[in-house]
Amino acid sequence: MKRQFKLLFLVMILGASFVSNGWAGSKKSADKVRIGVEGAYPPFSEVGKDGKMKGFDIDISYALCKEMGAECTLVKQDWDGIIPALLAKKYDAIIASMSITEKRKKKVAFTIKYYITPAKFVRKKGSGIEITKAGMKGKSVGVQSATIHDNYITGVYGKDVTIKRYGKQDEAYLDMKAGRIDLLLADSIALDDGFLKKPGGDAYEFVGPDLTEKKYFGEGAGIAIRKEDTELAGRFNKAIKAIRANGTYDKIQKKYFKFDIYGK
Amino acid sequence: MSFSIIFDNWKLFLEGFVVTIQLVPLALFFGFFMALPLSVMRASSNPFLKWPTYSFTYFFRGTPLLVQVYLFYYGLAQFSIVKETILWSFFKDAYKVGLLSFSLNTAAYTTEIFRGAIERLPLGQIEAAKACGMGPLTRLRRIILPIALRKSIPSYGNEVIFMLHGSSICSLITIIDITGAARIVNSRYYGPVEAFFTAGVIYLCLTFCIVGIFKQLEKKFLSHIRR
Amino acid sequence: MFNFLHGYGPSLLEGAFITVTLSVVSLLIATILGLITATMKLSKVRSLEIIGGIYTTVIRGIPDLVMMLLIFFGGQVLVNRVVQELGYDGYIDINPFIAGSMTIGLIYGAYLAETFRGAFLAVPVGQAEAAKACGMDSWTIFSRIMFPQMTRHALPSFGNNWLVLVKSTALVSVIGLEDVVRMSDLAGGSTHKPFNFWVACALIYLAITSVSNFIQSRLEDRYNVGHREEGR
Missing domain, CATH: 3.40.190.10 (Periplasmic binding protein-like II)
Structure with a gap:
């Protein structure tokens, strides 16, 4: 009996120290944004030979973050879990060619579109x-x-x-x-x-x-945000307009397409 | 949390349930009958019988089922010899490819289970059979396999449960089984907890059924050697 | 060889590295959970026994894939809610590596609990009693008498569980971790040569399995000293 309790105690200490190391708590701060991307949707997002993400969505993500002055990390997520993971706060925004539809609007908020193609x-x-x-x-x-x-x-x-x-x-x-x-x-x-x-x-x-x-x-591809994060949506909207105006968008677009995909 | 999305989609879950309880027994059936000759070959001392079966079980037990399924489904379709011959009528169908990979996988594990039981057979039993004048085939049919199969019941029960759980992988190649239904509900209605919890409960019930069946089998076939 | 993999060789190896580290970290978690649970089940305290029993039964009754999806999504929702209740303004970020290793650890903890319990029961009670009579304290009894003998009994099943665990890490690709399976999947999709990558992926797993088998048999030999016939 005694022996077993000693063992239990030892194991609990080991376990506790491990768990406390594993759970990295990070406080939410305004200039850190985590973006959910997909990675199997060329030419918008794919994984290159070096294992790095590339594509239109990826370049747009970095450009928007630069514009907002935010520090961004990209989080890869398969498509069929991409909205549930946003709602579970695994990241703060989805930039994955997601179309703005009425049905999705019931669960998440959208920015203005950043492109539209048929x-x-x-x-x-x-x-x-x-x-x-x-x-x-x-x-x-x-x-x-x-x-x-x-x-x-x-x-x-x-x-x-x-x-x-x-x-x-x-x-x-x-x-x-x-x-x-x-x-x-x-x-x-x-x-x-x-x-x-x-x-x-x-x-x-x-x-x-x-x-x-x-x-x-729907109305084109937009950035999906949790409904309560209205401030972030506003910042993204401003940034989309800014990169449209300052030529960054066109520069990225020319890398991938011969015509304008922004639409009217 | 609202389980109404589950009730609204009960038909989808039912379809998935039917697929799972068809696919798993079929794979187990084929796997079992492949494993019978393979395990005898694997236990034999003839290197030409032993090594090919060993390579077979080594590959299928040494790699994840997921990789095997992808290899058979997407991998083989890369070759024109598969795509442009009669083989294609088989490989075209995701269900058949899933069934094939599951059958081969469970055959490999079952082979090793039976082989273990054959090798642990008391030598005296075989000698006694020889002394009674039985030929090698008769010995196999009347002594070796019956005893080995009975002794394999507990570990085979585990393999059946593993196969049930492994079958959830077929949801990744467009087959809608229980897990596939849950994935559709999750991606359409964004209720991961409800969807996967429901799937989990269904699998748990099926697992309990299998455990119950094998308890009965053990009672029936192994009670004489129980301590 | 490089042509066969269309230049994706290095990223496949990176994936393999993640597979191995994830497996090792998961095994560590599983071992700790397994020991705790085995202790609970052996404790003769009714409530602890019941908790341990529920854990091992439920976990072993649900497919790894479903468990992983449930914990990956559901676990995060739960953590968020707890954090909010505690009045902490923010979130606890669980990255896929931690989520994956926690999940696999949780699953295989249930299997290892049975391994450890069996191993503990396999050591004759007389051994511990004799040690006590020699004046050893309980820690010495555990470390000098029980542990080495438990190890001998636990090794075969522990090794098996390790192999199953390595293979089940393949499923973390579904929750977005860049393991060898996901890298193969993405590379196969990009190049439209899936066969090449799935074969490479299978070979990597076979290599891991073979190395593990080798180490296991060496360890078994070592702990079976003095038990040759019995151990075989």
């Missing part, structure tokens, strides 16, 4: 699939889970097609190349740069119209 379908050349309910009947469509594209295909074609939902956009590309799915639905820029222009992408093509229906596709 969504589009991609098919294999020669497959002849048309973007109509009849033409798509029985076909399988790959989308990233919990995106505007997921909502659109579920809402509009949900009864006609088989929907395959992926955790990462890259995984949907791999399965399109493998031939497990007949159509891809995603952002047109992401599809163009991340899929069609990659080696082997020339066997595929865009099909159907540019999709911009506000009910599903």
Whole structure:
């Protein structure tokens, strides 16, 4: 009995010292901002050969932080947990090409948009699939889970097609190349740069119209913030306007795109 | 915290539940029947039988199930020999690829469990069978396997639970099982605690069922050697 | 080789390093939790036994992946709430490495508790009694008599749990930690050559497993001195 208590005591001390080292408490301060990013959504965000993050969203994040005079850390998070992790305070803002939609606004607040591009379908050349309910009947469509594209295909074609939902956009590309799915639905820029222009992408093509229906596709990509952090949202809004005005935005944009993705 | 998002999506969870309780028994079934010959080969002293099976179990027991699933699902689709032949009708389907990787994985673990039991068989039993004039196949069928399988029941029970838990990985390759349902609910309604708590409770109940079944099996087949 | 990995070799190795450190830190946490729980279960104090029992049963009944997602998201919400209740204006930042190692530690603590409990019970009571009769105090009894013998009984199962633990760190890639699995996943996605990276990833795990097996068998040999036949 005595021996066991001694053991318990020893173990508790060990445990306590370990735990107290492990939990790094950090006080919230105004000039430290943690930003949630994704990392599997080229050309907006991807991981380079050196293991570092790169892409339009990443450059924009750093530019906005510089503008705000804030010290930023990027936190990587898979898409399907990206809003829950914001709400759980794992970071303070999401800069991950997230579209501003009514449904998301119920949970989080958004800044003004920082770009807007239409969504589009991609098919294999020669497959002849048309973007109509009849033409798509029985076909399988790959989308990233919990995106505007997921909502659109579920809402509009949900009864006609088989929907395959992926955790990462890259995984949907791999399965399109493998031939497990007949159509891809995603952002047109992401599809163009991340899929069609990659080696082997020339066997595929865009099909159907540019999709911009506000009910599903929202008002463009914005930065998501927790609803109570109104001050931070204000700072981001100011910074977006500032980098638009001082040419930083254009400089970043030219690195990735030949045309203006900010929209009207 | 509101569990209404779970009740609103009970159909999704039910679908996921059905997938899990189909996939796991099927994988266990195939794994079990692969493991029977493999374990005999693995326990044999013939190097041509022993080493190939050893490499097989070493690979599948030495790497994470997650990596195996990704390797089979995304990895193999890179090759035209898989993509452009009859093989594709199999590899096209995420469910079948999941089933294949789970079956091979559980076959590897089960093989080692059975092999252990075969090697621990008292020599006297086999000698007695020989003395009765049984041939090698008869010995295997009537003495070695029955005794080894009975002795494997407790560790095989653990393997069944591991397979149930491992099956949650198929949610990462577009299959909607219990975990997949929880992930969809989380990403759509942003209720991680509710979603994964519910999934956890379902798995816990299934685990208890498996433990109960194996307790009964032990009672039935192992009571004669219980101390 | 470098062409095979399209220049992603170094970042894969960095991932492997994270996998190994995460595994070691998790094992440390699991060992501590396992010892505490084993002590509780052996304590003959009814309430402690029950708590220990609930912990080991619940943890071992839920898949690692679900547990990890639950703790990663739910744990943070809980911590935030506690911090707020205490009137601390801010948050406690749990990075993925700490969240991951805590979760894996918590899971494998439950498995190791059974290992330690079994090992403790496997040492004959007479040994401790004899030591006491020789005038040893309880710490000396533990460190000189019980611990070395427990180690011998615990090693095989401890080693097994270590191997399972290493493999289950693969799941932390899902919560965003840059381990070898996540690096392989990202590299495979970027290059559209997933096979190459999953093979490389599997080989890295096989290497870790093989080194572990080697160390384990050396340790077992050492602690089995004087018990050759029995230990085998």
